Amino acid sequence: MAVLLLAEVTSGELAMDATAKAVTASQALGDVTVLCAGASAAAAGEAAAKIDGVAKVLVAEDASLGHRLAEPTAALIVSLAGDYDHIVAPATTDAKNVMPRVAALLDVMVISDATAVIDADTFERPIYAGNAMQTVKSSDAKKVITFRTATFDAAGEGGSASVETIGAAENPGLSEWVEDKVAASDRPELTSAGVVVSGGRGVGSEEDFKIIEALADKLGAAVGASRAAVDSGYAPNDWQVGQTGKVVAPDLYVAVGISGAIQHLAGMKDSKIIVAINKDEEAPIFQVADFGLVADLFSAVPELTEKLG
């Protein structure tokens, strides 16, 4: 059995963590060929070749593949699909944009956000914001799957797979990239960070989010937020953790001024240790917290930041 894995490539660079986790998830399915596609992707291909368990790397460089536009990327994958039984990717927003399109072009269903591989046809995935886990068995000839990265460990780096350069498929020319607004940050990436500190509506303003950021920096953590904090403009959209934001499972997750709605829990309840700081002792977040502190965040968080010194 052969697996084609769409690597996460952003501006020519391989997102190692997400890609290596998807490699781990695919290991039981067969020989893994990693596809690196982009306006420039050669360096990403070199990096992918080093991931343990990768049998082969395909590099497709073409202007049309820049910015991961869904239509040309899906066309490329479909042109390669004949050789593979499983077509997989880490469940990033890029892959969630592309993979259902690939599936429909192949007349198969997509299996989104799989959290476990039971056998070559059978997968587990969360539904209803993680309030139920469903095992589904596919009757399709080819399986198109995205893997939830938070539940798999990254494969190591010690491999030396061969790298082959391939051409792009014809660009359907349906959409054009205009711009990206990406905030540069020195902090670790939210979905791969070992520690995440998140703030909610309780933080009250963009200005006061600095309290959250200071604690995060003390812990070398990524910063997250609830939807309410993002909607209120305290934090940017890419910080949102939850059913419709990012799913994280760090060693330590600190939730500050977050009530613990199921949609938020869906994004963080698999964290190893959860700390909750909330002034309302009835807040549902305390039901999932290993350590809860009932306190005003404006005094407790700066004190915690200081005492962690």
Added chain:
Amino acid sequence: MKVLVPVKRVIDYNVKVRVKADGSGVDLANVKMSMNPFDEIAVEEAIRLKEAGKADEVIAVSIGVKQSQETLRTALAMGADRAILVIAADDVHTDIEPLSVAKILAKIVEEEQPGVVLCGKQAIDNDMNATGQMLSALLGWSQGTFASEVDIDGDTAKVTREVDGGLQTLSVKMPAIITVDLRLNEPRYASLPNIMKAKKKPLDEKTAADYGVDVTPRLEIVKTVEPAERAAGIIVGSVDELVEKLKEAGAV
């Protein structure tokens, strides 16, 4: 231009989900059902397009059980002009997969020739995040997913998308499939007079067979179980105690 908005009837997002003891799925009998929250945002956007003079008709479509009629009445009460109900299942627990939904929607698009289809980015029950992308593939149309800003201008639409790294703006060719994210707008509530008026708006009833689409699922549900529970934690009395516990646990 016509705007087509697929709306899905799902468990209300405030309802605590209960997994059936026999592992066959989630209990949906006698629970509150509502319009998928993302679809409310899509309906709102469609109505705003009409109010701005960019669209002249808003058509809501739902595919599922007969009760999905209620969801369509909600869309009509918000301001959609007419509705199409495609009955594809008798039992509220029957699965209609995004691929089948997309195939039915593709047929409706052929008939109605909308200039744009506004979908929700994901349904909060199955969380597949797939239908819009699949429909776009079947039609060979452009796709702008996870939109937090949409600006339709003649032959193209500028779509700002919420992606992992932040925001991405695309220019997509019309006709297009756009799937909407939470921050696109705040949906209006239907007023009582509009709820009354909605009862008289046209609602066409069809079946999946009318469109010649086989809705047999490709994914067999083997079992559905409760997620693993977290062990209960403790409440600490002070920041000092918290620091101590974190150190003991090796977390800092």
